[in-house]
Amino acid sequence: MFRAVVTAAAAVALVIGGAAPATAAPSSVPGAPTSVRVTGAADSATVTWGRPGSGAKVTGWRVTVSPAEQQPDGGVDRLPATARSDRFGDLTASTTYTFSVRAVGSRGAGKAVSVRYTAPGSVRTVQSLYALDGTGSVVRFPVSGTGAPTTIAPNGAGFTADDVGDVFVPSGDRTSIVMYPAGGAAPRTVATGLHLGADLRSDVAGNLYWVDSSTGAITKLPVTGAAPRAIIPSAGTGWAVGRDGTVSAVTFGRAGADSTVVSVSPSGARTTRSFPETGYRVFAGVLADGHGNLYLNYTATGASGASGWVLLAAGSSTLTAADDRLAFDYAATTTRSLLIAKSAEWCAAPADSSPTGCSADKTITSVVSRNADGSVAERVTSGVKAQGRGLWIGAADEAGDLFIDVRAGATPGLWRLDAAGGVAQRLSAGAFTRLLVI
Incomplete structure (x- = not known):
C-alpha cells in the first residue's frame, strides 16, 4: 500500500537462506535467474533478479510467494521478459515468506531460485485518502486528518490507485490509461487502444479493471504487463472488485426473478450463484471486501422507501441482514469489514421529500462495523448530519476510520469519523466525490 511507514528500524535488504546457485539448464529451457534478492519494509517485500547465464531465450518470468494467503492469483505472478523485480503487499507480521523466481522460455520453465523474508513483527502504517475535488482533479489527503491535500492529477474522472500510490486515469477520449507515479515522476501512458468507461478499479496487486464500453464485459489489465482481457462477459446491474482480486458481477432480478452473481477468483476460477428476489425491494449497489463477501444495498418498494444493506457471504446463495435498523447511512468496506455510519x-420517503423536510434527527450517532468473521462492533460519534435518503458510498482505512462526503444539508463537506469514535472531523468544506483509501 502507499503508506508512510514507521518501523523500529530502517528497512534493510534481506537474503535469508535458500538462494540456489545459477546452474546450467538444458538448452531447451532458460537457466536459473541470477542475483535473486528480497528487500522489505512493513507489510510489503520486493524481489529482484538478473538474467540467467545460460539456457534458452527468456520469454517471461514466474514469481511465486508462499504462504499465499491474501495474495492475488494464488501467489503466482507471471511477468514479461523485461521484468527484473516484483512487489508483494499485504504480508502478515512475523511471518516468513519464501519467494521463488523462475525463467520461462518457449519450451518450458527453467530452475527456480528461492529467497526468504520475515515480515517485521511490529509496524505502524498510515494510508492515504484519494478523491476528486470540485475541479475534477485527483487529490490526496492524509487519513490522520492533519495536513493539506496534495493535487495528484488533473481531469481525473474515473480514476483509481494501486497499493503503492500510483494513480491511474482514463484519457479524455477513453482509449488510454495514464499513470501518475507515486514518487511524483512524469505521467505516462500504460495502455492504449481501449474502450474504457469512466470507472477504473484496482485490487491489492495493482491489476486494473473496467467495463468495456463496446462489449459491456468486465476487462482486466494485469499488472504483469500482459494484454487486457475480458473476464466476465457482462457487468450486470452492478459489479465490484475485492481487495484480494475477486471480481463479481451482480444481475438483480425483477418481477420475482432470481438475482445472479458471477464471480471470478484471483486464480481465474469462476462461480455462478443465484438468490431469490422477494419482489418488495430494488437493489441499488454492491460493495466487496477482501474475503469474497458482497454487500448489497436495496430500497424497498412502496411509500416508505426503506433502504439498507444485506450480506451475500463468500460461497453462499443466501442473503442475510447486514444492518440492524433503518437510518440515513453512509457505507464503505475495508479488507475485512463493512462500515455503516447511521x-x-x-x-x-413522503416526509423526507416534503417541502418542510423531515423532522427526524439526521445526526450520525454511530458507526457499525460488521467483520468478515461475523462479529459486529459499534462506536459512538457526533458532529455531522446525514444528507438524506440515497446510496452514499464513502471510503475506509484499515484502522477503521470512515470518510464520507456530505453533499447537502446542515453540515456539507468531507468528513472523517475516527475509528475510536468521538466528534467527527471536517477535512474540507468543499465537495468531493469518488473517495478511495489505499
Missing part, C-alpha cells in the same frame, strides 16, 4: 432517526 443517523439517530429515520423517516419515511
Whole structure:
C-alpha cells in the first residue's frame, strides 16, 4: 500500500537462506535467474533478479510467494521478459515468506531460485485518502486528518490507485490509461487502444479493471504487463472488485426473478450463484471486501422507501441482514469489514421529500462495523448530519476510520469519523466525490 511507514528500524535488504546457485539448464529451457534478492519494509517485500547465464531465450518470468494467503492469483505472478523485480503487499507480521523466481522460455520453465523474508513483527502504517475535488482533479489527503491535500492529477474522472500510490486515469477520449507515479515522476501512458468507461478499479496487486464500453464485459489489465482481457462477459446491474482480486458481477432480478452473481477468483476460477428476489425491494449497489463477501444495498418498494444493506457471504446463495435498523447511512468496506455510519432517526420517503423536510434527527450517532468473521462492533460519534435518503458510498482505512462526503444539508463537506469514535472531523468544506483509501 502507499503508506508512510514507521518501523523500529530502517528497512534493510534481506537474503535469508535458500538462494540456489545459477546452474546450467538444458538448452531447451532458460537457466536459473541470477542475483535473486528480497528487500522489505512493513507489510510489503520486493524481489529482484538478473538474467540467467545460460539456457534458452527468456520469454517471461514466474514469481511465486508462499504462504499465499491474501495474495492475488494464488501467489503466482507471471511477468514479461523485461521484468527484473516484483512487489508483494499485504504480508502478515512475523511471518516468513519464501519467494521463488523462475525463467520461462518457449519450451518450458527453467530452475527456480528461492529467497526468504520475515515480515517485521511490529509496524505502524498510515494510508492515504484519494478523491476528486470540485475541479475534477485527483487529490490526496492524509487519513490522520492533519495536513493539506496534495493535487495528484488533473481531469481525473474515473480514476483509481494501486497499493503503492500510483494513480491511474482514463484519457479524455477513453482509449488510454495514464499513470501518475507515486514518487511524483512524469505521467505516462500504460495502455492504449481501449474502450474504457469512466470507472477504473484496482485490487491489492495493482491489476486494473473496467467495463468495456463496446462489449459491456468486465476487462482486466494485469499488472504483469500482459494484454487486457475480458473476464466476465457482462457487468450486470452492478459489479465490484475485492481487495484480494475477486471480481463479481451482480444481475438483480425483477418481477420475482432470481438475482445472479458471477464471480471470478484471483486464480481465474469462476462461480455462478443465484438468490431469490422477494419482489418488495430494488437493489441499488454492491460493495466487496477482501474475503469474497458482497454487500448489497436495496430500497424497498412502496411509500416508505426503506433502504439498507444485506450480506451475500463468500460461497453462499443466501442473503442475510447486514444492518440492524433503518437510518440515513453512509457505507464503505475495508479488507475485512463493512462500515455503516447511521443517523439517530429515520423517516419515511413522503416526509423526507416534503417541502418542510423531515423532522427526524439526521445526526450520525454511530458507526457499525460488521467483520468478515461475523462479529459486529459499534462506536459512538457526533458532529455531522446525514444528507438524506440515497446510496452514499464513502471510503475506509484499515484502522477503521470512515470518510464520507456530505453533499447537502446542515453540515456539507468531507468528513472523517475516527475509528475510536468521538466528534467527527471536517477535512474540507468543499465537495468531493469518488473517495478511495489505499
